Amino acid sequence: MIRATVAQALVRFLAVQEVERDGQRTPFFAGCLGIFGHGNLAGIGQALQQHADLLSYVPARNEQAMVHVATAYARQRNRLGAWACTSSVGPGATNMVTGAALATVNRLPVLLLPGDTFATRAPHPVLQQLEAPHDGNLSVNDAFRPVSRYFERIERPEQLVGAALAAMRVLTDPAETGAVTLALPEDVQTEVVEVPEAFLEPRVWTLFRRPPAPEALARAAARIVAAKRPLVVAGGGTIYSEATAALRALVDATGIPVSETQAGRGALISDHPLSLGAVGATGTAAANRLARDADLVIGVGTRWSDFTTASKSAFQDPGVEFVNINVAALDAVKHSGLAVEADAREALTALTAALQGHQVDPDWRARAARESAAWAQEVARVIAPAADGAPTTQASVVAAVNDAAGERGVVVCAAGSLPGDLHKLWRARDPDGKGYHVEYGFSCMGYEIPGGMGIKLAAPDREVYVMVGDGSYLMLPGDLATAVAERIPIVIVLVDNHGYASIGALSRSVGSHGFGTHYRARANGALPVDNDAGDALAVAALPGTDPAHPDLAANAESLGATVIRCAGVAEVRAALAAARDVRDGPVVVHVEVDRYAGVPSYEGWWDVPVAAVSDSAAVQSARAEYETAREAQRAHVETGR
Structure with missing residues (x-):
């Protein structure tokens, strides 16, 4: 038997897990991402420090973002590798819930190790503890249950061995994988446990390919x-x-x-x-x-x-x-x-x-x-650069990134209008299918930058191009500082269209004129909207604040990134070429594009309900079109044979 703290034993266990498929064996865990608080500093934090030679630790700036890093890494590795993520109990833990949902929806393995409230309950209510008057056993970590493929709270040291093995079973199962959560009460993390020597010996999880019946x-x-x-x-x-x-x-x-x-x-x-x-x-x-x-x-x-x-x-x-x-x-x-x-x-x-x-x-x-x-x-037509003097189109920027990526580069995106444009316009050149990485299972705003970091960590030999809109950038820009600190060389193409362009277009399609989707100041108390031609109404802006939009390039510079400001697609292409020479951290290529120059829909339809009753003629018209389109819906039910 080997004597250690629960946290020390867990870290040593994770460090020796291996995965094998088709005779190729590799370590399963690349390391642990984390942010420390009172709920994990003395337990998991101390264990990671003590065993830094066994399992690397990378400090993050945002808990949700670090789960995205881990998820993107797992996807780029075809689910044959993972990261663990640790946080303190409370807001640090609940910040990871969105990342957990994304991993589970996309069937990608990530191990979450949130701290939890004291198992002894001696100091209850502990700092950042949410008390439930109807359930004395509840903690905020129970929010992980519906978004995890496996959840367990380790309330006694003796439970560690079974919980760790169960976690690995799910993480390495291609049919069942997703987020796995082991909630760790902060006192239990530091308690002594005796584990069999075999528990800390290298263990290989073989992924046998299932043949068809x-x-x-x-x-x-x-x-x-x-x-x-x-x-x-x-x-x-x-x-x-x-x-x-x-x-x-x-x-x-x-x-x-x-x-x-x-x-x-x-x-x-x-x-x-x-x-x-x-x-x-x-x-x-x-x-x-x-x-x-x-x-x-x-x-x-x-x-x-x-x-x-x-x-x-x-x-x-x-x-x-x-x-x-x-x-x-x-x-x-x-x-x-x-x-x-x-x-x-x-x-x-x-x-x-x-x-x-x-x-x-x-x-x-x-x-x-x-x-x-x-x-x-048709792609060649859509991606053609705009005429002289016309605003830059997002489609032409996609084409520039596509050309820069070549066969081996990887594009990453997640939310807004870019995923739809990429899905249609991207010319896939990598025969292994690893050049296109758009997270659209959860379509999570803010995934792009940490996702790009995870891809680069998984595939350091590939160039990684993050395409992110201004709306998604503003959700999680903080981990750009992590990419700077860890010297992760990714290229971030920041496409600025001054608002939520995707939802703005969807809003116009249902007769709502882009309500609530602009980054513009109020005028006389009114929120900006679009007119029927798809242009922003003049009433949307105040003098000197058209648009009321932050300088995102300056923001990226303040976080330590190298920034290249571009005035058109030709400058974007030059910036992408120049970015290849920067190897000591991220490069941000900033370009403004035409908010209204979208890529057409091509005979596809998405069921987005329209209000059945409205005083607006635009909404009434959209409802009529919706009713007509919905007639094509059908349930696919075959007879058993």
Whole structure:
């Protein structure tokens, strides 16, 4: 038996956990991110200091942001690596709840170690403790329960061994992974525990690839052979299981075209003639047109969010059927599809073999190739720089970043209008699918900068380009200082459109004229809105405050970043080239863009309800359009066979 504090034993345990897949073994934990307070300083903090040679520690500036760093790291590592995150009890802990939800929604492993109130209850109520008059056992850490894949409060030292092993079981399970929370009462962290020597010996967690059940595979192959217009919807699981080569082999062998979700963007390179790009509410014309007519949809590693399914209006063939390849039973049965519970790479490889000699209808394949080529021409049109004197468009900035990233660079984004533009316009060039990293499962504002840090920590050999709007930047700019302190060389393209452009456009579409989405001062007590032409009304501004908007470039400079101010897309391209020479920390490229020059929607629809009763003619018109669009919605229910 080995004698240590609970915190010391836990840190030593985390340091020796390893993960193995396909014969490749690597340490699972890269380190621990954290902010110390009274609830974890003397426990986890002391243990990290004592065992700094075993598990590295990185101080953060914001608890939510550090969870985003850990989540992005796990995604870039295809869920084969993770960080732990520690905070004190109270606001430090609850700040991590949003990050926990994001990790769980996206099925990405992150270990949260929040301090908790005293198990002995001797000093209750302790500093920052929320007391619940109806429940003496409750602490704010119970807020982690609904957003964690596994939750446990370690109230006695003897519980450590079982809790730590249970945490690792979930973290390394591709079907069950997400945020795992071990709440640690601050007194228990410092208490003595005796653990078996084997608990602190290196432990390997092998991720065996689950093959498809033979009968499920045979049924899936039969459906594909019988289909006249099959379509693949590739999700994030395709990339996490490193199945992009297997997907391409299936496409080349059969001629089945491929569309992609946000998490699956880049599963097939854009130059492939059967690559249709993004599907759904932020989809391309090519993907959405073929989705409308497909009679068989093969979902690979997707959880079928409403953006992907365009609120169940994308697939309009009356007899459309689904085959769902997924490691998670929850996702495999969606749309009443044929569930093929399996690792994506194993299933696609087996499916290609089972379909040997089969080719899709030549007309369907030819149509897909035409739509793909036409879409490439449409992208070229949309991303073209604005005419001389015209405002810079966001689409042209996306193109500049796309070119700078090349094949190996990674773009990261999360919220606002940028994810929709990226989903449609990005030309994926990395055959491994790791060049596109848009967090859209939770679409969390503020994810971008810490997300870029996590990607760079996971893939130091890749250039990382963070694209962030001004609204999302203002949510979590503080960890830019962490990137400076840790000398993490990422390029942050700060696209400034003076407000919440995405929601502003959505507001206009439902007849609300962009209400509450401008960064402008009130005029005579009134909030700024847009007119029917989509322009900001003059009443929105006061003299000298048009717009009432902070100098974000100066803010980034104050946090220690190298900042390059750009007046147009040509200067953005030059700044991106210059940023490659800065290797000792982050570079911020700031550019203002036209708030109203959006990328069109391409035959996708998203169910956003419009007020059924209103005095506004614009709202009444939007409601009528909504009622018409909603008629295309359907529930996909197949008979069991």
